[in-house]
Amino acid sequence: MTAPAWWIFSGRKLLIRDDAFEGERRTGLLPVVPLDLDASLELRIEVPPVGLGLRAEPAQALHAPEPPDPPPGFQWVELRAAAAALDDDAFRRAGRAWQFLEWRRTHRFCGVCGAPTAPGPRGALQCPACDHLHFPRLSPAVIVVVHRGDEIMLGRNPAFPEGMFSTLAGFVEPGESLEAAVHREIREEADVEVAPPVYFGSQPWPFPHSLMVGFFAEWRSGAPRPADGELEAVGWFHRSDLPRLPGSVSIARHLIERWREGLLPG
Numbered sequence: 001m002t003a004p005a006w007w008i009f010s011g012r013k014l015l016i017r018d019d020a021f022e023g024e025r026r027t028g029l030l031p032v033v034p035l036d037l038d039a040s041l042e043l044r045i046e047v048p049p050v051g052l053g054l055r056a057e058p059a060q061a062l063h064a065p066e067p068p069d070p071p072p073g074f075q076w077v078e079l080r081a082a083a084a085a086l087d088d089d090a091f092r093r094a095g096r097a098w099q100f101l102e103w104r105r106t107h108r109f110c111g112v113c114g115a116p117t118a119p120g121p122r123g124a125l126q127c128p129a130c131d132h133l134h135f136p137r138l139s140p141a142v143i144v145v146v147h148r149g150d151e152i153m154l155g156r157n158p159a160f161p162e163g164m165f166s167t168l169a170g171f172v173e174p175g176e177s178l179e180a181a182v183h184r185e186i187r188e189e190a191d192v193e194v195a196p197p198v199y200f201g202s203q204p205w206p207f208p209h210s211l212m213v214g215f216f217a218e219w220r221s222g223a224p225r226p227a228d229g230e231l232e233a234v235g236w237f238h239r240s241d242l243p244r245l246p247g248s249v250s251i252a253r254h255l256i257e258r259w260r261e262g263l264l265p266g
């Protein structure tokens with residue numbers, strides 16, 4: 001029996017071992033030994049041990065409103081930054097724990113009748129007063145490599161680190177297919193029309209509760225320009241002269257690398 005994994009968060013900060021950033025990314029930093037957090041602890045949950053591609057193992061997630069002093073050998077790091085220290089499996093499990101924790105923290109009362117919610121079946125919350133079931137919130141978003149021969153269209157959000165460009169992305173709206181969302185987002189953000197998109201893959205992205213669905217789409221018409229104000233710059237980049245790109249943990253980077261290698265599906 002695997003020892004329980006303890007995911008200890010404060011806001012988006014995760015408590016991990018100091019040595020997690022040394023050398024190769026590792027899984028050895030888990031489980032974290034539970035701390036005496038009773039005084040500062042706001043919420044403690046069991047993370048449901050089910051999930052596609054995840055090992056079924058006991059896990060608990062804890063949230064402290066204010067980060068207490070870390071014990072010797074540990075530090076608080078932003079979950080996004082922790083991606084550099086965790087392997088893909090550990091990062092997925094950390095993200096899953098954080099998403100459940102954050103959802104539970106922000107859904108303490110039933111949206112139908114206002115009564116306090118309680119843990120229900122399979123990780124859901126159930127209202128003891130009206131029986132309404134509440135499920136974790138997931139927000140699908142499309143993320144797209146628009147390509148034209150040896151060029152790729154990348155955009156720059158003002159919140160990006162200096163010099164970084166990435167693929168265009170946006171949330172799917174109610175009543176919309178993934179494919180329709182691709183066409184709408186590229187049109188809204190860059191005033192460009194694309195061919196029918198080709199599916200690449202997907203990635204859970206716990207910032208805060210997205211499911212990123214990646215596509216390739218060939219350019220059809222239009223000169224890219226920041227159309228709706230979301231991007232401060234958007235344009236074509238040649239395969240041999242790409243700007244600073246997102247980190248290797250992101251599906252954006254996987255999409256770009258796949259295109260750079262010339263391995264497009266379809």
Ligand SMILES: [Zn+2]
Nearest residue numbers: 110113127130
């Ligand atoms: Zn209710």
